[in-house]
Amino acid sequence: MLVMGREVGEVITIGDNIRIKVMAxxxxxxxxxxxxxxxxAVHRAEIHKRIKDQALEQEPASGHSA
Incomplete structure (x- = not known):
């Protein structure tokens, strides 16, 4: 994990097309x-987890009976 300090107005760039600016x-x-x-997709961690959990709940059971 990269840890850095930034002040209001400063920007962090990820790759060529993602920018995170400290607003306040x-x-x-x-x-x-x-x-x-x-x-x-950009989500807060708790929203991302909820989306993933809902997707897992909606997956059909993988066990097939023959």
Whole structure:
């Protein structure tokens, strides 16, 4: 894991087309702005987990009876 410090207004770039900008720091909360291509899903970790869990629940059972 890369750990770095950034100040408000500074940007982190991932690859050629993903940018994360520090928008504000208030108390213990940091607000980011994220720019990414539409085909790149960007979610908070808890939302990403919920999406993955729902997808697993919707998968058909893999056991086939013969």
């Amino acid at each position: 720091v208030e108390g213990g909360v940091v607000r980011f702005g994220i720019s990414a291509p539409r085909q790149v």
